[in-house]
Amino acid sequence: MSSFAQPLRQDSLWRAALRSRNFLIGAVITAVFVLAAVVSIVWTPYDFAAQNIPNKFKPPSAEHWFGTDHFGRDILSMIMRGAQTSITVALVAVSVGAAIGTPLGLWAAARRGTLLDETIMRLNDLVFAFPALLIAILITAVFGPSALNAIIAIGIFNVPVFARLARAGALTLWQREFIMAARVAGKGPARISAEHILPNIFNTLLVQITIQFALGILAEAALAYVGLGAQPPIPAGARCSRTARP
Amino acid sequence: MPAFLLGRLVSLTLSLLAASVVIFLVLEVVPGDPAQFMLGLNATPELADALREQLGLNGALHERYFTWLFGLLHGDLGISYGYKVPVADLVADRIWISLPLAIYALLLSTLIAFPVGILAASRRNSPTDVSIMGLTQLGVAVPNFWFAMLLVLLFAITLRWFSAGGFAGWQDPVAAIRSLTLPAIALALPQASILARVMRSSLLDTLGEDYVRSARAKGLTRGQTLWKHALRNALIPVLTIIGLQFSFLLAGAVIIENVFFLPGLGRLVFQGITQRDLIVVKSVVMILVFAVILVTFLVDIAYALVDPRLRRSTR
Numbered sequence: 001m002s003s004f005a006q007p008l009r010q011d012s013l014w015r016a017a018l019r020s021r022n023f024l025i026g027a028v029i030t031a032v033f034v035l036a037a038v039v040s041i042v043w044t045p046y047d048f049a050a051q052n053i054p055n056k057f058k059p060p061s062a063e064h065w066f067g068t069d070h071f072g073r074d075i076l077s078m079i080m081r082g083a084q085t086s087i088t089v090a091l092v093a094v095s096v097g098a099a100i101g102t103p104l105g106l107w108a109a110a111r112r113g114t115l116l117d118e119t120i121m122r123l124n125d126l127v128f129a130f131p132a133l134l135i136a137i138l139i140t141a142v143f144g145p146s147a148l149n150a151i152i153a154i155g156i157f158n159v160p161v162f163a164r165l166a167r168a169g170a171l172t173l174w175q176r177e178f179i180m181a182a183r184v185a186g187k188g189p190a191r192i193s194a195e196h197i198l199p200n201i202f203n204t205l206l207v208q209i210t211i212q213f214a215l216g217i218l219a220e221a222a223l224a225y226v227g228l229g230a231q232p233p234i235p236a237g238a239r240c241s242r243t244a245r246p
Numbered sequence: 247m248p249a250f251l252l253g254r255l256v257s258l259t260l261s262l263l264a265a266s267v268v269i270f271l272v273l274e275v276v277p278g279d280p281a282q283f284m285l286g287l288n289a290t291p292e293l294a295d296a297l298r299e300q301l302g303l304n305g306a307l308h309e310r311y312f313t314w315l316f317g318l319l320h321g322d323l324g325i326s327y328g329y330k331v332p333v334a335d336l337v338a339d340r341i342w343i344s345l346p347l348a349i350y351a352l353l354l355s356t357l358i359a360f361p362v363g364i365l366a367a368s369r370r371n372s373p374t375d376v377s378i379m380g381l382t383q384l385g386v387a388v389p390n391f392w393f394a395m396l397l398v399l400l401f402a403i404t405l406r407w408f409s410a411g412g413f414a415g416w417q418d419p420v421a422a423i424r425s426l427t428l429p430a431i432a433l434a435l436p437q438a439s440i441l442a443r444v445m446r447s448s449l450l451d452t453l454g455e456d457y458v459r460s461a462r463a464k465g466l467t468r469g470q471t472l473w474k475h476a477l478r479n480a481l482i483p484v485l486t487i488i489g490l491q492f493s494f495l496l497a498g499a500v501i502i503e504n505v506f507f508l509p510g511l512g513r514l515v516f517q518g519i520t521q522r523d524l525i526v527v528k529s530v531v532m533i534l535v536f537a538v539i540l541v542t543f544l545v546d547i548a549y550a551l552v553d554p555r556l557r558r559s560t561r
Contacts, residue, residue, distance in 0.1 A: 129539045131497030221389045222501050
């Protein structure tokens with residue numbers, strides 16, 4: 001992080017990033033994970049659902065790099081397909097949360113101090129009061145377990161996160177001269193929010209998106225672990241670990 | 247302070263009411279008839295109708311809501327569809343597992359995070375700091391149920407120091423705490439990692455303040471400045487996170503109680519969902535949300551005590 005502390009010119013940013021050990025380690029891990037997921041769309045070493053019971057519980061070997069599970073399924077193939085599920089669920093859920101939360105926060109900030117602002121923010125507090133995982137479990141209880149419902153569940157508790165962040169960022173910006181200039185130029189609150197506020201809080205939002213994405217993957221894993229995520233035969237990394245529980 | 251307290255209390259009550267409406271409505275739309283479910287194969291339309299009447303399921307929506315709310319206030323949570331005993335009894339049994347577990351985990355995470363965070367901050371960028379940051383990064387990334395399984399493998403199956411699951415009961419407090427230890431560690435470690443990181447960065451922020459430099463200038467040692475001036479001021483963000491973590495611990499317990507077969511509230515909710523015992527789900531979720539809102543309220547009050555400036559604003 002320290003190498004990002006001082007402002008950098010665009011062209012040296014890439015070089016600075018490559019010099020940062022933390023960035024390199026993170027980038028390599030992410031790349032492997034994403035690559036496994038992307039490749040699994042078109043190809044996995046074996047069919048991830050193909051059972052081969054005589055071949056069960058095989059240790060890692062040249063044919064099965066990560067060995068086989070209790071049904072003789074290839075674990076590497078299941079992990080690759082499972083990575084796809086994890087990434088998709090977390091990515092879509094966080095996007096949904098950001099796509100709903102950010103406009104809500106911007107709207108509240110544009111009408112700061114009004115009843116609307118107060119209503120939006122108190123509703124956010126309410127969603128915040130529910131432990132995230134509990135919302136997820138409730139939703140899957142109502143609509144049944146599936147990857148889609150896991151997405152909705154994780155998405156809902158991301159909404160207040162982005163609403164709060166967007167509102168807090170926008171509130172300080174509304175006091176700035178360039179916003180005043182835009183108002184004098186005759187732009188309405190909606191246009192100012194979209195054209196001037198949003199680009200200026202985008203960095204903060206992006207940082208939060210990465211954090212929420214990581215939490216989303218963990219939440220998906222927790223849901224899958226108790227059997228409320230993607231349903232068999234679609235692999236979810238965490239469900240594999242559940243069936244292998246000691 | 248009284249005005250601040252009153253404002254907070256009003257907002258606490260309103261949040262609780264709103265939460266109860268949401269929970270009630272969400273579980274109202276669940277398909278399936280509890281009476282049909284309870285009767286199973288014996289269900290005739292007349293029997294089901296009689297049972298619905300007995301369960302109070304025939305009233306209008308708002309009537310049922312107020313009956314439920316009124317019951318909640320009196321500690322009457324209705325009769326479980328599945329267990330056929332009062333939900334309040336089920337909750338009363340299980341809360342003595344979930345609450346100690348959450349407190350145990352919170353204590354552990356605080357006890358680990360404070361020294362570790364302070365150590366990392368006081369030796370900034372040293373190998374100690376770097377390795378602590380690396381380990382906590384790992385702690386944040388590891389799902390707690392997976393960590394729990396590793397704990398079971400090592401401490402229960404290989405070393406046989408603890409049992410792999412189940413709960414011994416409070417008749418023997420030592421055995422009870424032993425059976426809560428692995429779950430509490432599994433719950434606490436990711437939280438401790440987060441807390442240690444917050445502690446470190448918050449302490450580093452305050453260590454950069456002018457008043458810390460003044461304290462050093464008047465002749466205090468680094469250690470004295472840290473303990474007397476920086477630490478107290480660094481505690482506010484740490485308090486926030488501890489408050490938030492309590493809600494994570496309660497919800498995380500749903501998963502961890504399942505790993506360790508602990509008959510706590512989390513497992514009760516989970517079983518309620520799988521068995522469609524929604525009256526249990528409704529009340530237990532309400533209790534958990536109540537706990538979270540209450541803790542948030544207490545954290546707000548704690549803020550006001552730590553930082554007098556916060557008493558003036560209502561938010």
